[in-house]
Amino acid sequence: MSKLETLLTQIAQQxxxxxxxxxxxxxxxxxxxxxxxxxxxxxxxxxxxxxxxGRKVATSDKANS
Incomplete structure (x- = not known):
């Protein structure tokens, strides 16, 4: 199961x-x-x-610049 599928399943369950x-x-x-x-x-x-x-990606992009 992909990360997105796992997250959506957790939200549906909770x-x-x-x-x-x-x-x-x-x-x-x-x-x-x-x-x-x-x-x-x-x-x-x-x-x-x-x-x-999005914050994680932005932080990662800044660290890689």
Whole structure:
């Protein structure tokens, strides 16, 4: 699993109560009822993770210059 896939899975597990993001070809496993505040929390976590990754890249680029 890639770093991104791992991160997205962790966010889904923590904020949405979704065990895996893999398609399992079963409606009861692939479709979930999720509260809007949980979706908001998951989106916020993904946004913050993106900011953090951008900071890491910027810091790495400065160190390599």
């Amino acid at each position: 904020h949405l109560g979704i065990e895996t993001l893999q398609t399992r070809r079963s409606d009861s496993l692939d479709f979930h009822d999720v509260a809007v505040w949980c979706v908001r929390d998951a989106l916020e976590a993904a946004f913050k993770a993106g900011i953090e990754e």
